[in-house]
Amino acid sequence: MGKPSLASAQSVVGLLAGITSIGGALYSAVEYARPSRIGDVVAIVQSADGDTRPPGVMVEVLTLENALVTTLTPTKDGRAQGAVAEGQYVLRASAPRFEAETRTIEVQRGNRAEVRFALAPRAPATLASSASRHSAGAVEKSVSATQRFFHRLGL
Numbered sequence: 001m002g003k004p005s006l007a008s009a010q011s012v013v014g015l016l017a018g019i020t021s022i023g024g025a026l027y028s029a030v031e032y033a034r035p036s037r038i039g040d041v042v043a044i045v046q047s048a049d050g051d052t053r054p055p056g057v058m059v060e061v062l063t064l065e066n067a068l069v070t071t072l073t074p075t076k077d078g079r080a081q082g083a084v085a086e087g088q089y090v091l092r093a094s095a096p097r098f099e100a101e102t103r104t105i106e107v108q109r110g111n112r113a114e115v116r117f118a119l120a121p122r123a124p125a126t127l128a129s130s131a132s133r134h135s136a137g138a139v140e141k142s143v144s145a146t147q148r149f150f151h152r153l154g155l
Helices: 006-033 124-153
Strands: 038-047 058-062 068-072 079-085 087-094 101-107 112-119
Touching: 038 058, 038 087, 038 101, 058 079, 068 079, 079 087, 087 112, 101 112
Parallel strands: 038 112
Antiparallel strands: 038 079, 058 068, 058 087, 087 101
């Protein structure tokens, strides 16, 4: 038995490199042939006047049963993007001091579903009634807590 030669070592390395190369090509072909079940959702949110993106915008992707799938935050130009599994979804765009809007979409694998929202400012009466309901609830809780405190003191 003789020493292994350089030629036989080169043959082994070449054979391993060829097998690895063929394996990588087969893996890539299988991944390419198998379709993805993912699609893209793109939401473009602007104010109703169309000039600006309302501050604090949030886009929620919900199932038809109202379960949250993901939340998307738009960029400065009002564009929010995310990948979701194929199916039907409800998109809800909301921002403080603006009326929320919803849209139902269908996402197909490998495709993009694009939706535009134009959020309108809430009417001043809606803002005032919302604020007064909130402050009335806070006052009611404070009065109730104060009454319990004095009742425990026996007053």
